[in-house]
Amino acid sequence: MKFPKSLLNVFLILSMLFIIGCGSSCRDVVVKAPPLPLSAPMVELGDVFYAFDSSVLDMVSRSQLDENVQWMMENPNATIIIEGHCDERGTYEYNIALGEKRAENVKNYMVNAGVDPLRMQTVSYGEERPFDPGHDETAWAKNRRVHFVVQ
The missing domain is CATH 1.20.5 (Single alpha-helices involved in coiled-coils or other helix-helix interfaces)
Incomplete structure (x- = not known):
């Protein structure tokens, strides 16, 4: 046509x-996007660090966990993921198991301090998500940790 x-x-x-x-x-x-509050609260729970090949909570770690427990008590609707991490030494399987042990120990500590276990999940990343990509003791010390993610 x-x-x-x-x-x-x-x-x-x-x-x-x-x-x-x-x-x-x-x-x-x-x-225009709505303005952000001038003092938007930063939610950050402190990490817990470990000695080589260990899942034992030392006094510094317990002190940090006490602060994290206090925050959880003040924020009863918050849920968290507790991530277990390791340095690059050790086999993949070993580091996954060690990361899980670290995360579970932290969760148990927080449950014993009064935090509802249903508000926490654990996961192990082993050596897969390093905080510091270096290959020396300084980097490894930063990577042997439990990290908290607030949901």
Whole structure:
């Protein structure tokens, strides 16, 4: 089917006017995101660090866990994931098991301090998610940890 040239011209002109009209009105619309509160609270539970090949909580770790427990008590609707991490030494399977042991020990500590176990999940990443990618004792010490993720 062939349209007369004049009809096509009219259609073309109307289309252009529509596009120009939309373009000018759309440019005038500014969408602003709601402002963030000036003092938005940062939710960060402190990590717990370990000695080489250990899942034992030392006094520094217990002190940090006590602060984390206090935060959990003050925020009764919060749930967390407790991530167990290891340094790169050891086999994959060994590090997964050690990371799980670290995460479970932390969860048990927090449960014994009064936190509902249903508010916490554990996961082990072994050596798969290093905090520090280095290959020395300084990096390894940072990677032997339990990390908390607030959901």
